[in-house]
Amino acid sequence: MSRDRALLDRALERGEQDGGSVEFKERLLRDVHLEGGRRESLAAQLRHRLLSGDGEATYVVGVTDDGGLAGIDHDTFSESMDVLSLLAEEADAHIDDVQTWGIRSEAGTASGGLVGVARVRDGSILETDDEHLVVGTAGHVDHGKSTLVGSLVTGTADDGDGATRAYLDVQPHEVERGLSADLSYAVYGFDDDGPVHVRNPDRKADRAKVVEEADRLVSFVDTVGHEPWLRTTIRGLVGQKLDYGLLVVAADDGPTQTTREHLGVLLATELPTIVAITKTDAVSDERVEEVEREVERLLRDVDKSPLRVARHGVDAAVEEINERVVPIVTTSAITMEGLDTLDELFDRLPKTSQDAGEFRMYVDRSYSVTGVGAVASGTVMSGEVEAGDELLLGPMPDGRFQEVEVRSIEMHYHRVDRARAGRIVGIALKGVKESAIERGMVLLPREADPEPVREFEAEVMVLNHPTRIGDGYEPVVHLETIGEAASFSPENGRLLPGDTGETTVRFKFRPYLIEEGQKFVFREGRSKGVGTVTEVHPAD
Ligand code: GDP
Ligand code: MG
Numbered sequence: 024m025s026r027d028r029a030l031l032d033r034a035l036e037r038g039e040q041d042g043g044s045v046e047f048k049e050r051l052l053r054d055v056h057l058e059g060g061r062r063e064s065l066a067a068q069l070r071h072r073l074l075s076g077d078g079e080a081t082y083v084v085g086v087t088d089d090g091g092l093a094g095i096d097h098d099t100f101s102e103s104m105d106v107l108s109l110l111a112e113e114a115d116a117h118i119d120d121v122q123t124w125g126i127r128s129e130a131g132t133a134s135g136g137l138v139g140v141a142r143v144r145d146g147s148i149l150e151t152d153d154e155h156l157v158v159g160t161a162g163h164v165d166h167g168k169s170t171l172v173g174s175l176v177t178g179t180a181d182d183g184d185g186a187t188r189a190y191l192d193v194q195p196h197e198v199e200r201g202l203s204a205d206l207s208y209a210v211y212g213f214d215d216d217g218p219v220h221v222r223n224p225d226r227k228a229d230r231a232k233v234v235e236e237a238d239r240l241v242s243f244v245d246t247v248g249h250e251p252w253l254r255t256t257i258r259g260l261v262g263q264k265l266d267y268g269l270l271v272v273a274a275d276d277g278p279t280q281t282t283r284e285h286l287g288v289l290l291a292t293e294l295p296t297i298v299a300i301t302k303t304d305a306v307s308d309e310r311v312e313e314v315e316r317e318v319e320r321l322l323r324d325v326d327k328s329p330l331r332v333a334r335h336g337v338d339a340a341v342e343e344i345n346e347r348v349v350p351i352v353t354t355s356a357i358t359m360e361g362l363d364t365l366d367e368l369f370d371r372l373p374k375t376s377q378d379a380g381e382f383r384m385y386v387d388r389s390y391s392v393t394g395v396g397a398v399a400s401g402t403v404m405s406g407e408v409e410a411g412d413e414l415l416l417g418p419m420p421d422g423r424f425q426e427v428e429v430r431s432i433e434m435h436y437h438r439v440d441r442a443r444a445g446r447i448v449g450i451a452l453k454g455v456k457e458s459a460i461e462r463g464m465v466l467l468p469r470e471a472d473p474e475p476v477r478e479f480e481a482e483v484m485v486l487n488h489p490t491r492i493g494d495g496y497e498p499v500v501h502l503e504t505i506g507e508a509a510s511f512s513p514e515n516g517r518l519l520p521g522d523t524g525e526t527t528v529r530f531k532f533r534p535y536l537i538e539e540g541q542k543f544v545f546r547e548g549r550s551k552g553v554g555t556v557t558e559v560h561p562a563d
Contacts, residue, residue: 031083046069046082047089048084050103053392057106062109062394069116083139084138084139097137109392118142118143120141157242159265159294165273167356175369176243181356210233213370219233244265266374269296270282272314273301277313283321283486287484290325290346298351300315311353319351329349329351331350337371344372382412383406385505386401386416388400389461392451396457397457398451399466406444407443410429413427414427415473416460417536418475424475425454426454429453464536475534476536478527479556480559482557483523483526483552484521485520493517494513495510497547498545508532510531537556539558541556
């Protein structure tokens with residue numbers, strides 16, 4: 024378990040006392056705890072806990088009343104946090120911190136569920152309007168990702184033994200409303216004088232200080248690191264707004280098959296990406312040069328233009344980086360070579376997630392709130408949404424779009440009047456029942472003239488498949504928040520691993536709103552690949 028285990032132990036030790044500020048809950052469910060009189064009495068209980076704790080209450084979730092570790096699954100935990108945040112809102116408070124711990128099952132695997140501690144504070148939170156860059160990291164295991172990020176955020180060299188990495192290897196997940204887990208594992212910032220480092224990335228207080236002092240924040244999100252998390256991380260990748268990708272390649276090993284796959288996934292989502300060649304201290308200059316050339320070849324193979332930052336300068340990298348131009352930086356966490364270059368890039372790179380265009384949001388989840396009704400949550404993809412807006416929701420399974428109206432918008436546990444691109448929001452809707460809302464549906468303006476799509480043409484690349492893919496291949500296609508079985512009919516009857524090819528893709532069960540140019544990931548068993556929508560056929 025993680026080093027902050029002390030927090031959980033303290034809460035368990037203090038226990039739940041009448042007149043105390045600690046409350047134990049096994050789980051909080053929408054259908055049970057927000058219905059009837061429960062909502063009011065639970066909100067009253069929370070207010071009481073807040074008063075006892077001088078404006079701060081601690082909720083331990085996933086435990087029995089007497090403090091036994093029950094453990095609940097990720098979805099239930101996430102739902103419990105949703106419910107707690109709504110209760111908090113009613114009690115005029117907010118959740119300001121959540122930590123979770125995995126419980127080991129008898130067999131010793133970490134599948135015994137989650138226990139979490141949520142801190143609730145009086146009053147509402149201040150939205151920080153600081154610029155916030157979100158960087159998705161990827162790369163072969165042991166290629167130095169954690170060490171590089173650790174050295175960047177702390178501003179200190181690694182001792183060659185992974186000292187800076189140790190901070191980051193066990194990560195209590197911050198739980199973001201409406202997502203199963205916020206995957207951010209490190210943050211640092213910049214002010215007028217340069218980087219604002221965090222002394223110990225594990226300490227909440229140290230991180231909070233950075234958030235307070237810096238004018239610009241940079242968060243690192245693990246995108247494609249761990250195979251068991253692939254489903255979540257793909258959603259993290261395609262359903263969440265990242266600004267840049269950071270792919271590490273160790274100078275000793277050079278690019279591997281995993282490097283190739285991760286690069287494929289990052290670029291398939293058109294994420295502007297930086298490649299960091301790590302561990303340059305461990306090899307000769309000739310070897311570094313060789314790996315740089317290998318990386319350049321890899322990029323050119325997929326139609327990208329490499330840009331060596333040491334040769335062309337940071338100005339050029341900042342100006343030219345896009346979905347096609349990929350800066351390469353050589354680094355060492357031991358000598359700190361290249362870290363100042365990365366600092367300068369992260370200080371100056373523009374935010375890429377755009378506000379422009381008309382409002383669009385792919386629905387990630389839906390739930391029903393007593394007194395509020397149906398709520399759809401997700402990340403605003405483009406444009407802006409305001410309370411009172413008249414929208415369309417769909418397509419429904421029969422291809423129809425439903426007229427709805429925005430009753431209210433909630434962001435990060437708080438009600439807001441409007442939300443713009445990049446924000447994770449819950450939108451309460453008039454005109455639709457919660458049971459009719461499904462993940463993968465879209466909210467867009469009433470004036471839009473959307474056509475549902477059952478079948479489309481795509482250019483795909485098979486990243487990893489034991490044999491050829493033929494007619495009848497049925498992977499799950501992940502596009503924005505859509506995750507749906509589809510059947511492939513390749514143009515030439517088959518697709519080979521490593522090849523790019525054309526295929527017709529047909530959703531097996533229902534249409535969705537998709538558009539030319541959208542990127543997707545597909546997966547079946549251990550095989551996976553990436554694709555781009557080239558042409559859509561209106562639903563038939
Ligand atoms: P990750 O799996 O990609 O997160 O890799 P880690 O950050 O855990 O690093 C794997 C190993 O490589 C650790 O033993 C690190 O100490 C070592 N390592 C990481 N960066 C460097 C570096 O710049 N130079 C050297 N010599 N070793 C490094
Ligand atoms: Mg690591």
